[in-house]
Amino acid sequence: MAVGEFDLIRRHFTRPVRHTALGVGDDAALIDPTPGMQMVVATDMLVAGTHFFAEADPRSVGHKALAVNLSDLAAMGATPRQALLGIALPSADEAWVAAFAEGFAAVAQRFAVDWVGGDTTRGPLNVCVTVIGEVPRGEALLRSGAQVGDAVWVSGVPGLAALALAELQGRCQLPAALRADAHARLHSPEPRVALGLALRGVASACIDVSDGLLSDLGHILDASACGAVLDAARLPWPAPATDGVSDALIRQCLLSGGDDYELLFTAPQSRHADVAALAAATSTPLWCIGEIVAGSGIALLDEGQLSRLEPRGYDHFA
């Protein structure tokens, strides 16, 4: 069915707003900032063939496009408020757009995000989302606050999305239970918004795992000018049976796979009980995987042996 740009926007991309002064329909949206809060803004671009398969379920593309952006807000400890969507479509395929908009809107609804504007154009499939959140002034979780002696924590089980991708690429075959977990993580990641909010005042530094655990830990270490030692025995491991998948592949995905959108953070050892309490309060599995040390880089302690780990995160141009 041939539909025009303005029709597409009106039918699928215009939703009522709940906490925004002016939403879609003018040259720009208008937002009333809450007094005492800082605005938190981030942009992530998803490209067909790079971040998702061109033939992927459009509902999951819409879900993921907003979810990965909300993950950036979670990593700052921010409350999500608004989103803008720029989208290039190869054709005005209304069924695709409707399903995409549904996936996007469902995540927006769940996290109380107003969809306030955007731009629809023709071109190779590309989705660029900007999110706006709020955080009390001075309370944002930064990458730069890690201190020597802090514990290193990670949520969930990073690497599941990478295992699903490895299976899609024919590099392994996952047992059924693990497959379900892993593919859900790859296609419909859950941003750790509640955890990010709970970590305000507790975590000393935070980042979301989008490039890979080692690579993203490296960003915290660079920004905080310190190093870290990880304890192999305390790294999370997929709970369902992993029969038929090599330990080497699992560890590689855990340490270097991106796309899980778990939170990686540091906190003073004195806050251990607080971290455990907020894990319970937000129903989030949290693992204490190591410690911040003086120096630089990441070392792994494995059966008494200390070895240096090289970050191998995803680099789009490497």
Next chain:
Amino acid sequence: MAVGEFDLIRRHFTRPVRHTALGVGDDAALIDPTPGMQMVVATDMLVAGTHFFAEADPRSVGHKALAVNLSDLAAMGATPRQALLGIALPSADEAWVAAFAEGFAAVAQRFAVDWVGGDTTRGPLNVCVTVIGEVPRGEALLRSGAQVGDAVWVSGVPGLAALALAELQGRCQLPAALRADAHARLHSPEPRVALGLALRGVASACIDVSDGLLSDLGHILDASACGAVLDAARLPWPAPATDGVSDALIRQCLLSGGDDYELLFTAPQSRHADVAALAAATSTPLWCIGEIVAGSGIALLDEGQLSRLEPRGYDHFA
């Protein structure tokens, strides 16, 4: 030269910020809103082959990507403050990126815009910019404020960018002086930021001409629930000689050509002298081209004859 994503960002997309709490380098940027102001946000996506030729000068692509977004803020009467850039690149061509970043940064510098974040990825060339501005609460220029009896104004000479595009498509040959004007408009449009700010408290409605004069006037009329009569004798006309270009093509470009990023606005007849004064103060040519009337749609008054005009703006999927 092969360079990594983080190197590209660090070398070309990281600039000092002047009025932003935290810029590039964390999961998100942090902005301190000015008390009493509303935040104004807009997103525009530019795609190679749709909005610019893939072989276009990267400096002018960088210029245009930010300029068309600032035009949306100008149309709201907002002061530009921050910009975020999502960009997909087919390869890590550092010379291209450097020139693009130069063009983008030059516009940012001129309009005091902090470049606070973004995302760099691999994919068909696509540039998605989000801009953030500020406007005193309740003073934004909306599309919905036009009143019966208001004058209709436009800045500059819309249609020049469309004439340049017509020449590039082999549909006409422009005289040298006109060519220079027209191609500058197409490749390096100037957002009417100063004009937008001066129109606060004077204009009753405002929009930027990106889809075409008739189409964008139609958006004001739809939002304001009224009609308009344009006076053919008062429409702006290119100042340089137009030898060899048909009047019909010029009028078509004037009424339906997009991409000039002039401002189209309405103001009460009682504010005529104020509009003339702010035209002088901001060195902007302004033309009073018609009047808002009861009803709907657009009519043209030409040598005593009234005829109905159909908006024929640009629709990416029509």
